Amino acid sequence: MSLVHDFDEVVNRRGTDSKKYSVYPEDVIPMWIADSDFKAPQPVVDALVARMQQGVYGYTPISERLKKAGAGWQKKRFGWDVNPEWVEFVPGVITGLICAVRALSQPGDNIVIQSPCYPPFSDLSDHNGRHLLRNKLVLTGDHYEIDFEDFEEKCKDPRTKLFILCNPQNPTGHVFTKEELTKLGNICMKYHVIVLADEIHQDLVSSGHKHIPFASICEEFEQNSVSFMNPSKTFNVPGFRTAAFIAANPVLKNAVHDIVVNNKQIGENICGTIAFCTAYEACDYYADQLAVYIEKNRALVEETLKDVKGIKAIHADGTYFVWLDCRGLNMSQDELNKFFVETVKLGFNSGKTFGPDGDGFLRMNIACPKSTVEQALDRIVKALA
Template sequence: MINFDEIVDRNTPEDLKHAKIDGIDDLIPMWVADMDFKSPDEVVEALVEQAKRGVYGYSEADESYDRALTGWYKRRYGWDVDPKTVLKMPGVVLGISDSINALTEKNDSILIFEPLYGPIGRAVKGSGRNLVVSDLVMKGSRYEIDFEDFERKVRENDVKMLIFCNPHNPAGRVWTREELLRVGDICLRNHMLIVCDEIHADFVYSGHKHIPIASLSEELKKITVTCTSATKSFNIAGIQAANIVIADDSMRRAVDKYAFSTGAFGLNIMGLVATRAAYTYGDKWMDELVSYLEGNIELAKSRLAGTKLKVTDIEGTYLIWIDASALGMDDPSKFFLDNAHIKFSEGTFFSKKATQFIRMNIACPRSVVNEALDRMLAIPEVR
């Protein structure tokens, strides 16, 4: 059994998540979406062996990398991918941005579902495209797509591309086959491309299954850019590596050409080595991790039940989206930082409308989750 209860010292000046805040010596950081667990031993060993060589030149993925990557896709998602259709890039958001710039024109409309990870919307606007937002709707404690609103906005704005997220950050949804097919049908009928952020694909909990939208049909495969990475799954985000799957030859050439023009393309040697080791040896570690995280989620849900904090159903990711509107605070994230010394992500990072939401990262030892919950529940306004 992997010891995910171990407290790992992350107290270094370079650590973004654990950066000190003046006046707070007992901060619990639950904001940035990386984990407080050590990466698998095989990944650490592969990086150490590479570092010992003492030469860190340019690198290129070989057949062993391709086998590890496509083997993972097949084992974990039942997805057959031709390695020739994969572009290697320094990051998923970069892959999204390059796809926007290569596959659409200035002033084209691109649609997203909010709330959504903030840098995606910024990439759309920063590229000179028109950002169209269709809000997800809460039904009970679960978000759903408003398909009528989605299709109406597609037609009214002549939308050229959908940027999709599955599993969804921060809503926690793992979209069903039926939902994916309905999304795909709207895109096909309206001659749209799909760029799908699937960086959280390995974090899927009991009763749910990750289905790459590109795997559902030949028609969808031809219009989809799928952005994947081992960095979230194996806690190697600082290594900067992503794999962008584009089956259509002309689309792939266009994205590759644009990436080459920016100078940001390919994998660094450490990203290559770590990803290959993770996808070759990481199955058991990943299975145990998902089980542990599911326990953390259930703990948070049970302890917050009956309070003024409403927890959204989490089917995937390790990020809990919490409605704190019953507190009546202007800025709930600041309230918890001031009163509990816990740093959450602000809801407005994901949507301007989400002023009363916070995002809680539970990818840390259970003792830390319990300590955070103790502090939250000690606040009279919360109970």
């Protein structure tokens, strides 16, 4: 019998050490940081409870099960035939990216990202002495497109060593097509730029679209990239700090591995490994149902806001975010942030934290029950009436 998850269930998360619910007053609905308000899949909960009841929580060895679970998910969900030996634990995607940046570039080297971008991409570059180059995504109508001419200009700089690909893209929700990925990959190959592929939102893709792992496109791309995966977004287990990187090229893998070890990031988390493996081995049903639920929430947001003056929901094909263009409200970013928190009583991510190309925007997290989304939309509509 197939399992069914109740995504409509409202869970009270206050008083549970939730970062999401610790920033804003209780009358503000928090819809910012990238964790969901859904319970994790029941098989994950059951596996964790059973292990915790054993009562001894000693150090763990390297988990071969984790390697197989990560490889198996890539094969059955995306058709990428991953050797489990290519898979290695890291405490998080950003931790893994930092290790890869340190392993595969030097201070003063360039890293290309696509902007607006997830704030830690900028931070990891700045904090490690690298120079960030922003390939600005172009907003055309209700979606974003890649400026390939600008991308190539940035890659051809001899100091450019790495490109951080975020697919599906955070915060815009753009899901890259095979043609786009191929063009990006060929440019990187041409100028000897290694691709670091953050694919943490890979399961959250709307119908009619498909996530394509960058490294799965061809052997050349597979050998010129390091990919990152984490069940945290799909299955709501980010607090366990358990992710993995995948590298088919032994030179790249060993280089990243050495930095992981040298920075004492190699020890696996008991609960994290259990959650990672159980989710990827037994919870396809949850990922499928979540994608459908998020798509319905997104459609509700877009339909409700289409006639609201001054604010526009940019259509996305992936992630559980809605990127809100609020430039029509004619407010500065600070005024916009204050207005939504103090008047609308909604806590969103400030667009400016995603770089200069996010100025005038807000990021809305819709990974919550439909009733919460409805309540948030009602507040927006009334405040902007």
